[in-house]
């Protein structure tokens with residue numbers, strides 16, 4: 212079967228993760244056809260190996276080498292179906308670049324995902340953490356996900372409701388490794404109202420001369436704001452927001468607000484979401500540098516690899532940040548990226 216599957220050995224993963232940390236995959240497969248997924252899984256099972264399904268590596272920390280089979284999801288393809296009036300369904304193969312898909316849809320005149328421009332990674336990984344930005348989440352437009360369920364051995368077409376989406380969360384994230392996503396479907400429309408309520412976006416668009424914004428203008432505005440605020444992983448390796456914004460109870464929030472009246476907070480159906488970046492910044496981490504890794508000097512939520520840092524160094528720094536926020540505010544930060552090839556953050560003492 213190895214002949215049918217072009218499995219490579221000892222592949223360097225540095226170019227396959229946005230933190231650019233060094234790690235080696237014992238075996239590596241570039242997977243272009245969904246029909247080969249079951250063969251790849253059998254191949255790994257026969258050798259007693261773990262399998263990791265990898266997209267763009269922009270939401271992962273390699274804590275060490277991966278001793279099993281890394282399957283790089285490179286299933287391409289995008290097309291429109293069910294075009295009815297102003298609405299249409301965009302079908303994306305798991306290996307399609309997410310940002311290019313946003314530009315494609317927007318330039319075709321369809322609305323719904325323009326606020327999600329410039330999020331790195333693949334379409335197949337987008338449902339895993341229900342990507343979100345500037346007041347929009349993937350689940351707002353997602354219709355269904357085609358996936359192979361490794362537990363039942365069945366191919367599934369999961370509707371949005373079956374995906375169990377939450378804030379940076381989904382069925383796929385809660386059952387890491389169980390589902391292999393091969394295709395997603397998004398319902399877009401030429402007339403969907405634009406989501407312009409996010410303050411930065413509103414201010415940016417208001418500063419432009421003239422006409423009412425269209426979806427392409429919104430995508431371009433989001434790109435400009437993101438380029439100003441977030442480091443480009445090609446130049447400064449990073450994994451985006453390293454911690455989720457914590458949601459705390461109303462009672463805990465009231466106590467914190469007394470001591471910190473300027474703390475940014477967003478009421479939720481249950482509890483209050485507080486800004487992790489603010490908490491980290493208050494603890495003095497913004498711009499902090501250890502030898503090879505550090506915290507970005509404009510965005511305290513982004514940990515960066517300055518030069519040749521390892522995943523372990525990044526995780527050690529993250530553990531110190533989490534501990535200082537816990538000590539000062541009593542709030543426990545949760546990591547956003549997944550950890551592979553080793554242990555994640557140590558449990559809270």
Ligand SMILES: Cc1cc2nc3c(=O)[nH]c(=O)nc-3n(C[C@H](O)[C@H](O)[C@H](O)COP(=O)(O)OP(=O)(O)OC[C@H]3O[C@@H](n4cnc5c(N)ncnc54)[C@H](O)[C@@H]3O)c2cc1C
Pocket residue numbers: 229263264265266267268269270271284305330331332333334335336337339340341342343344383387390391392393441442443444449450451452549
């Ligand atoms: C600079 C920067 C900015 C970012 N901004 C945002 C943001 O604004 N909003 C946001 O939500 N995220 C953001 N992220 C995080 C990241 O871009 C997203 O989580 C993205 O969806 C990850 O895609 P990926 O292909 O790189 O996934 P990977 O990092 O390769 O994988 C992430 C997880 O998904 C799993 N996975 C990947 N592909 C598949 C598949 N086909 N089937 C099943 N499981 C799969 C992996 O096993 C892993 O567990 C940012 C990251 C960076 C570096």
